[in-house]
Amino acid sequence: MGRMPDDSFTTRILHIETGSAESVRDLTGDCEQFLREAAAGGDGLLNIFVPHATAGIAIIETGAGSDEDLLAALHGLLPADDRWQHRHGSPGHGRDHVLPAFVAPHATLPVIGGRLELGTWQSVCLVDTNIDNANRQVRLSFLG
Template sequence: MLRFDLSTSRPTQAIDITHLFASREWPDGLLLASVEHTTAAIFLGESGSEMFADYERVAAGLVEQYGPWQHETWNPGNAQSHVLSSFIGTQLLLPISGGGLDVGTWQRVIFLELDGPRQRSIAVASLGARPLR
């Protein structure tokens, strides 16, 4: 198992981390990427500063209307980050072919910080493929 570490610099921040996966030669099959935190998420999406601004704006306001949060009676400030993370997801299964990511032209691996700035880790496991019959 590998671990990728990254630093975020804002409370809500979208980061294209595709390069972490593209910089290695992988065995054909699947990669499981798992964010090791309950206030961050990972997904496939389009990259670019405009998209990142949209991801961040939606994430910052998506569940705001549902407060006040029960969780905040003992840990103020990040309940909506936990809720968003659970809905967006903390794991991503990526197809690998020919040693690299086999995703669509515009698909990028996006890490979404929901309670930053923080140091974050992503665990990555390779799941080898067997020929389909």
């Protein structure tokens, strides 16, 4: 974790193993743990950023099928076939490079009293359709 002298900015990198299958990985607990230390009960903003060209951050419901529905919708929009100009990697990998145009590689969320202000059913999720890269980084940054 790095801090600026005035303690108004704190950042941490999460190292996430996504495996060899497409995934929607819930990061809400990781974000909350980071904020317990970084926000110390204060107000501010949490930025979540994925420094990868083939992954994104989504704020969605998980556990009730929405995560699987998101992957299914992405399959419909971005099929893993040979239509893509970007052709290295596994078949259809070019679509993974288009993913961040649909699922942005970042999100900024309000933090009030040291806690994420998410809706009842909202979770912070890493969306990764790239089966060629199982090692991901996610940068959490708190500005308070």
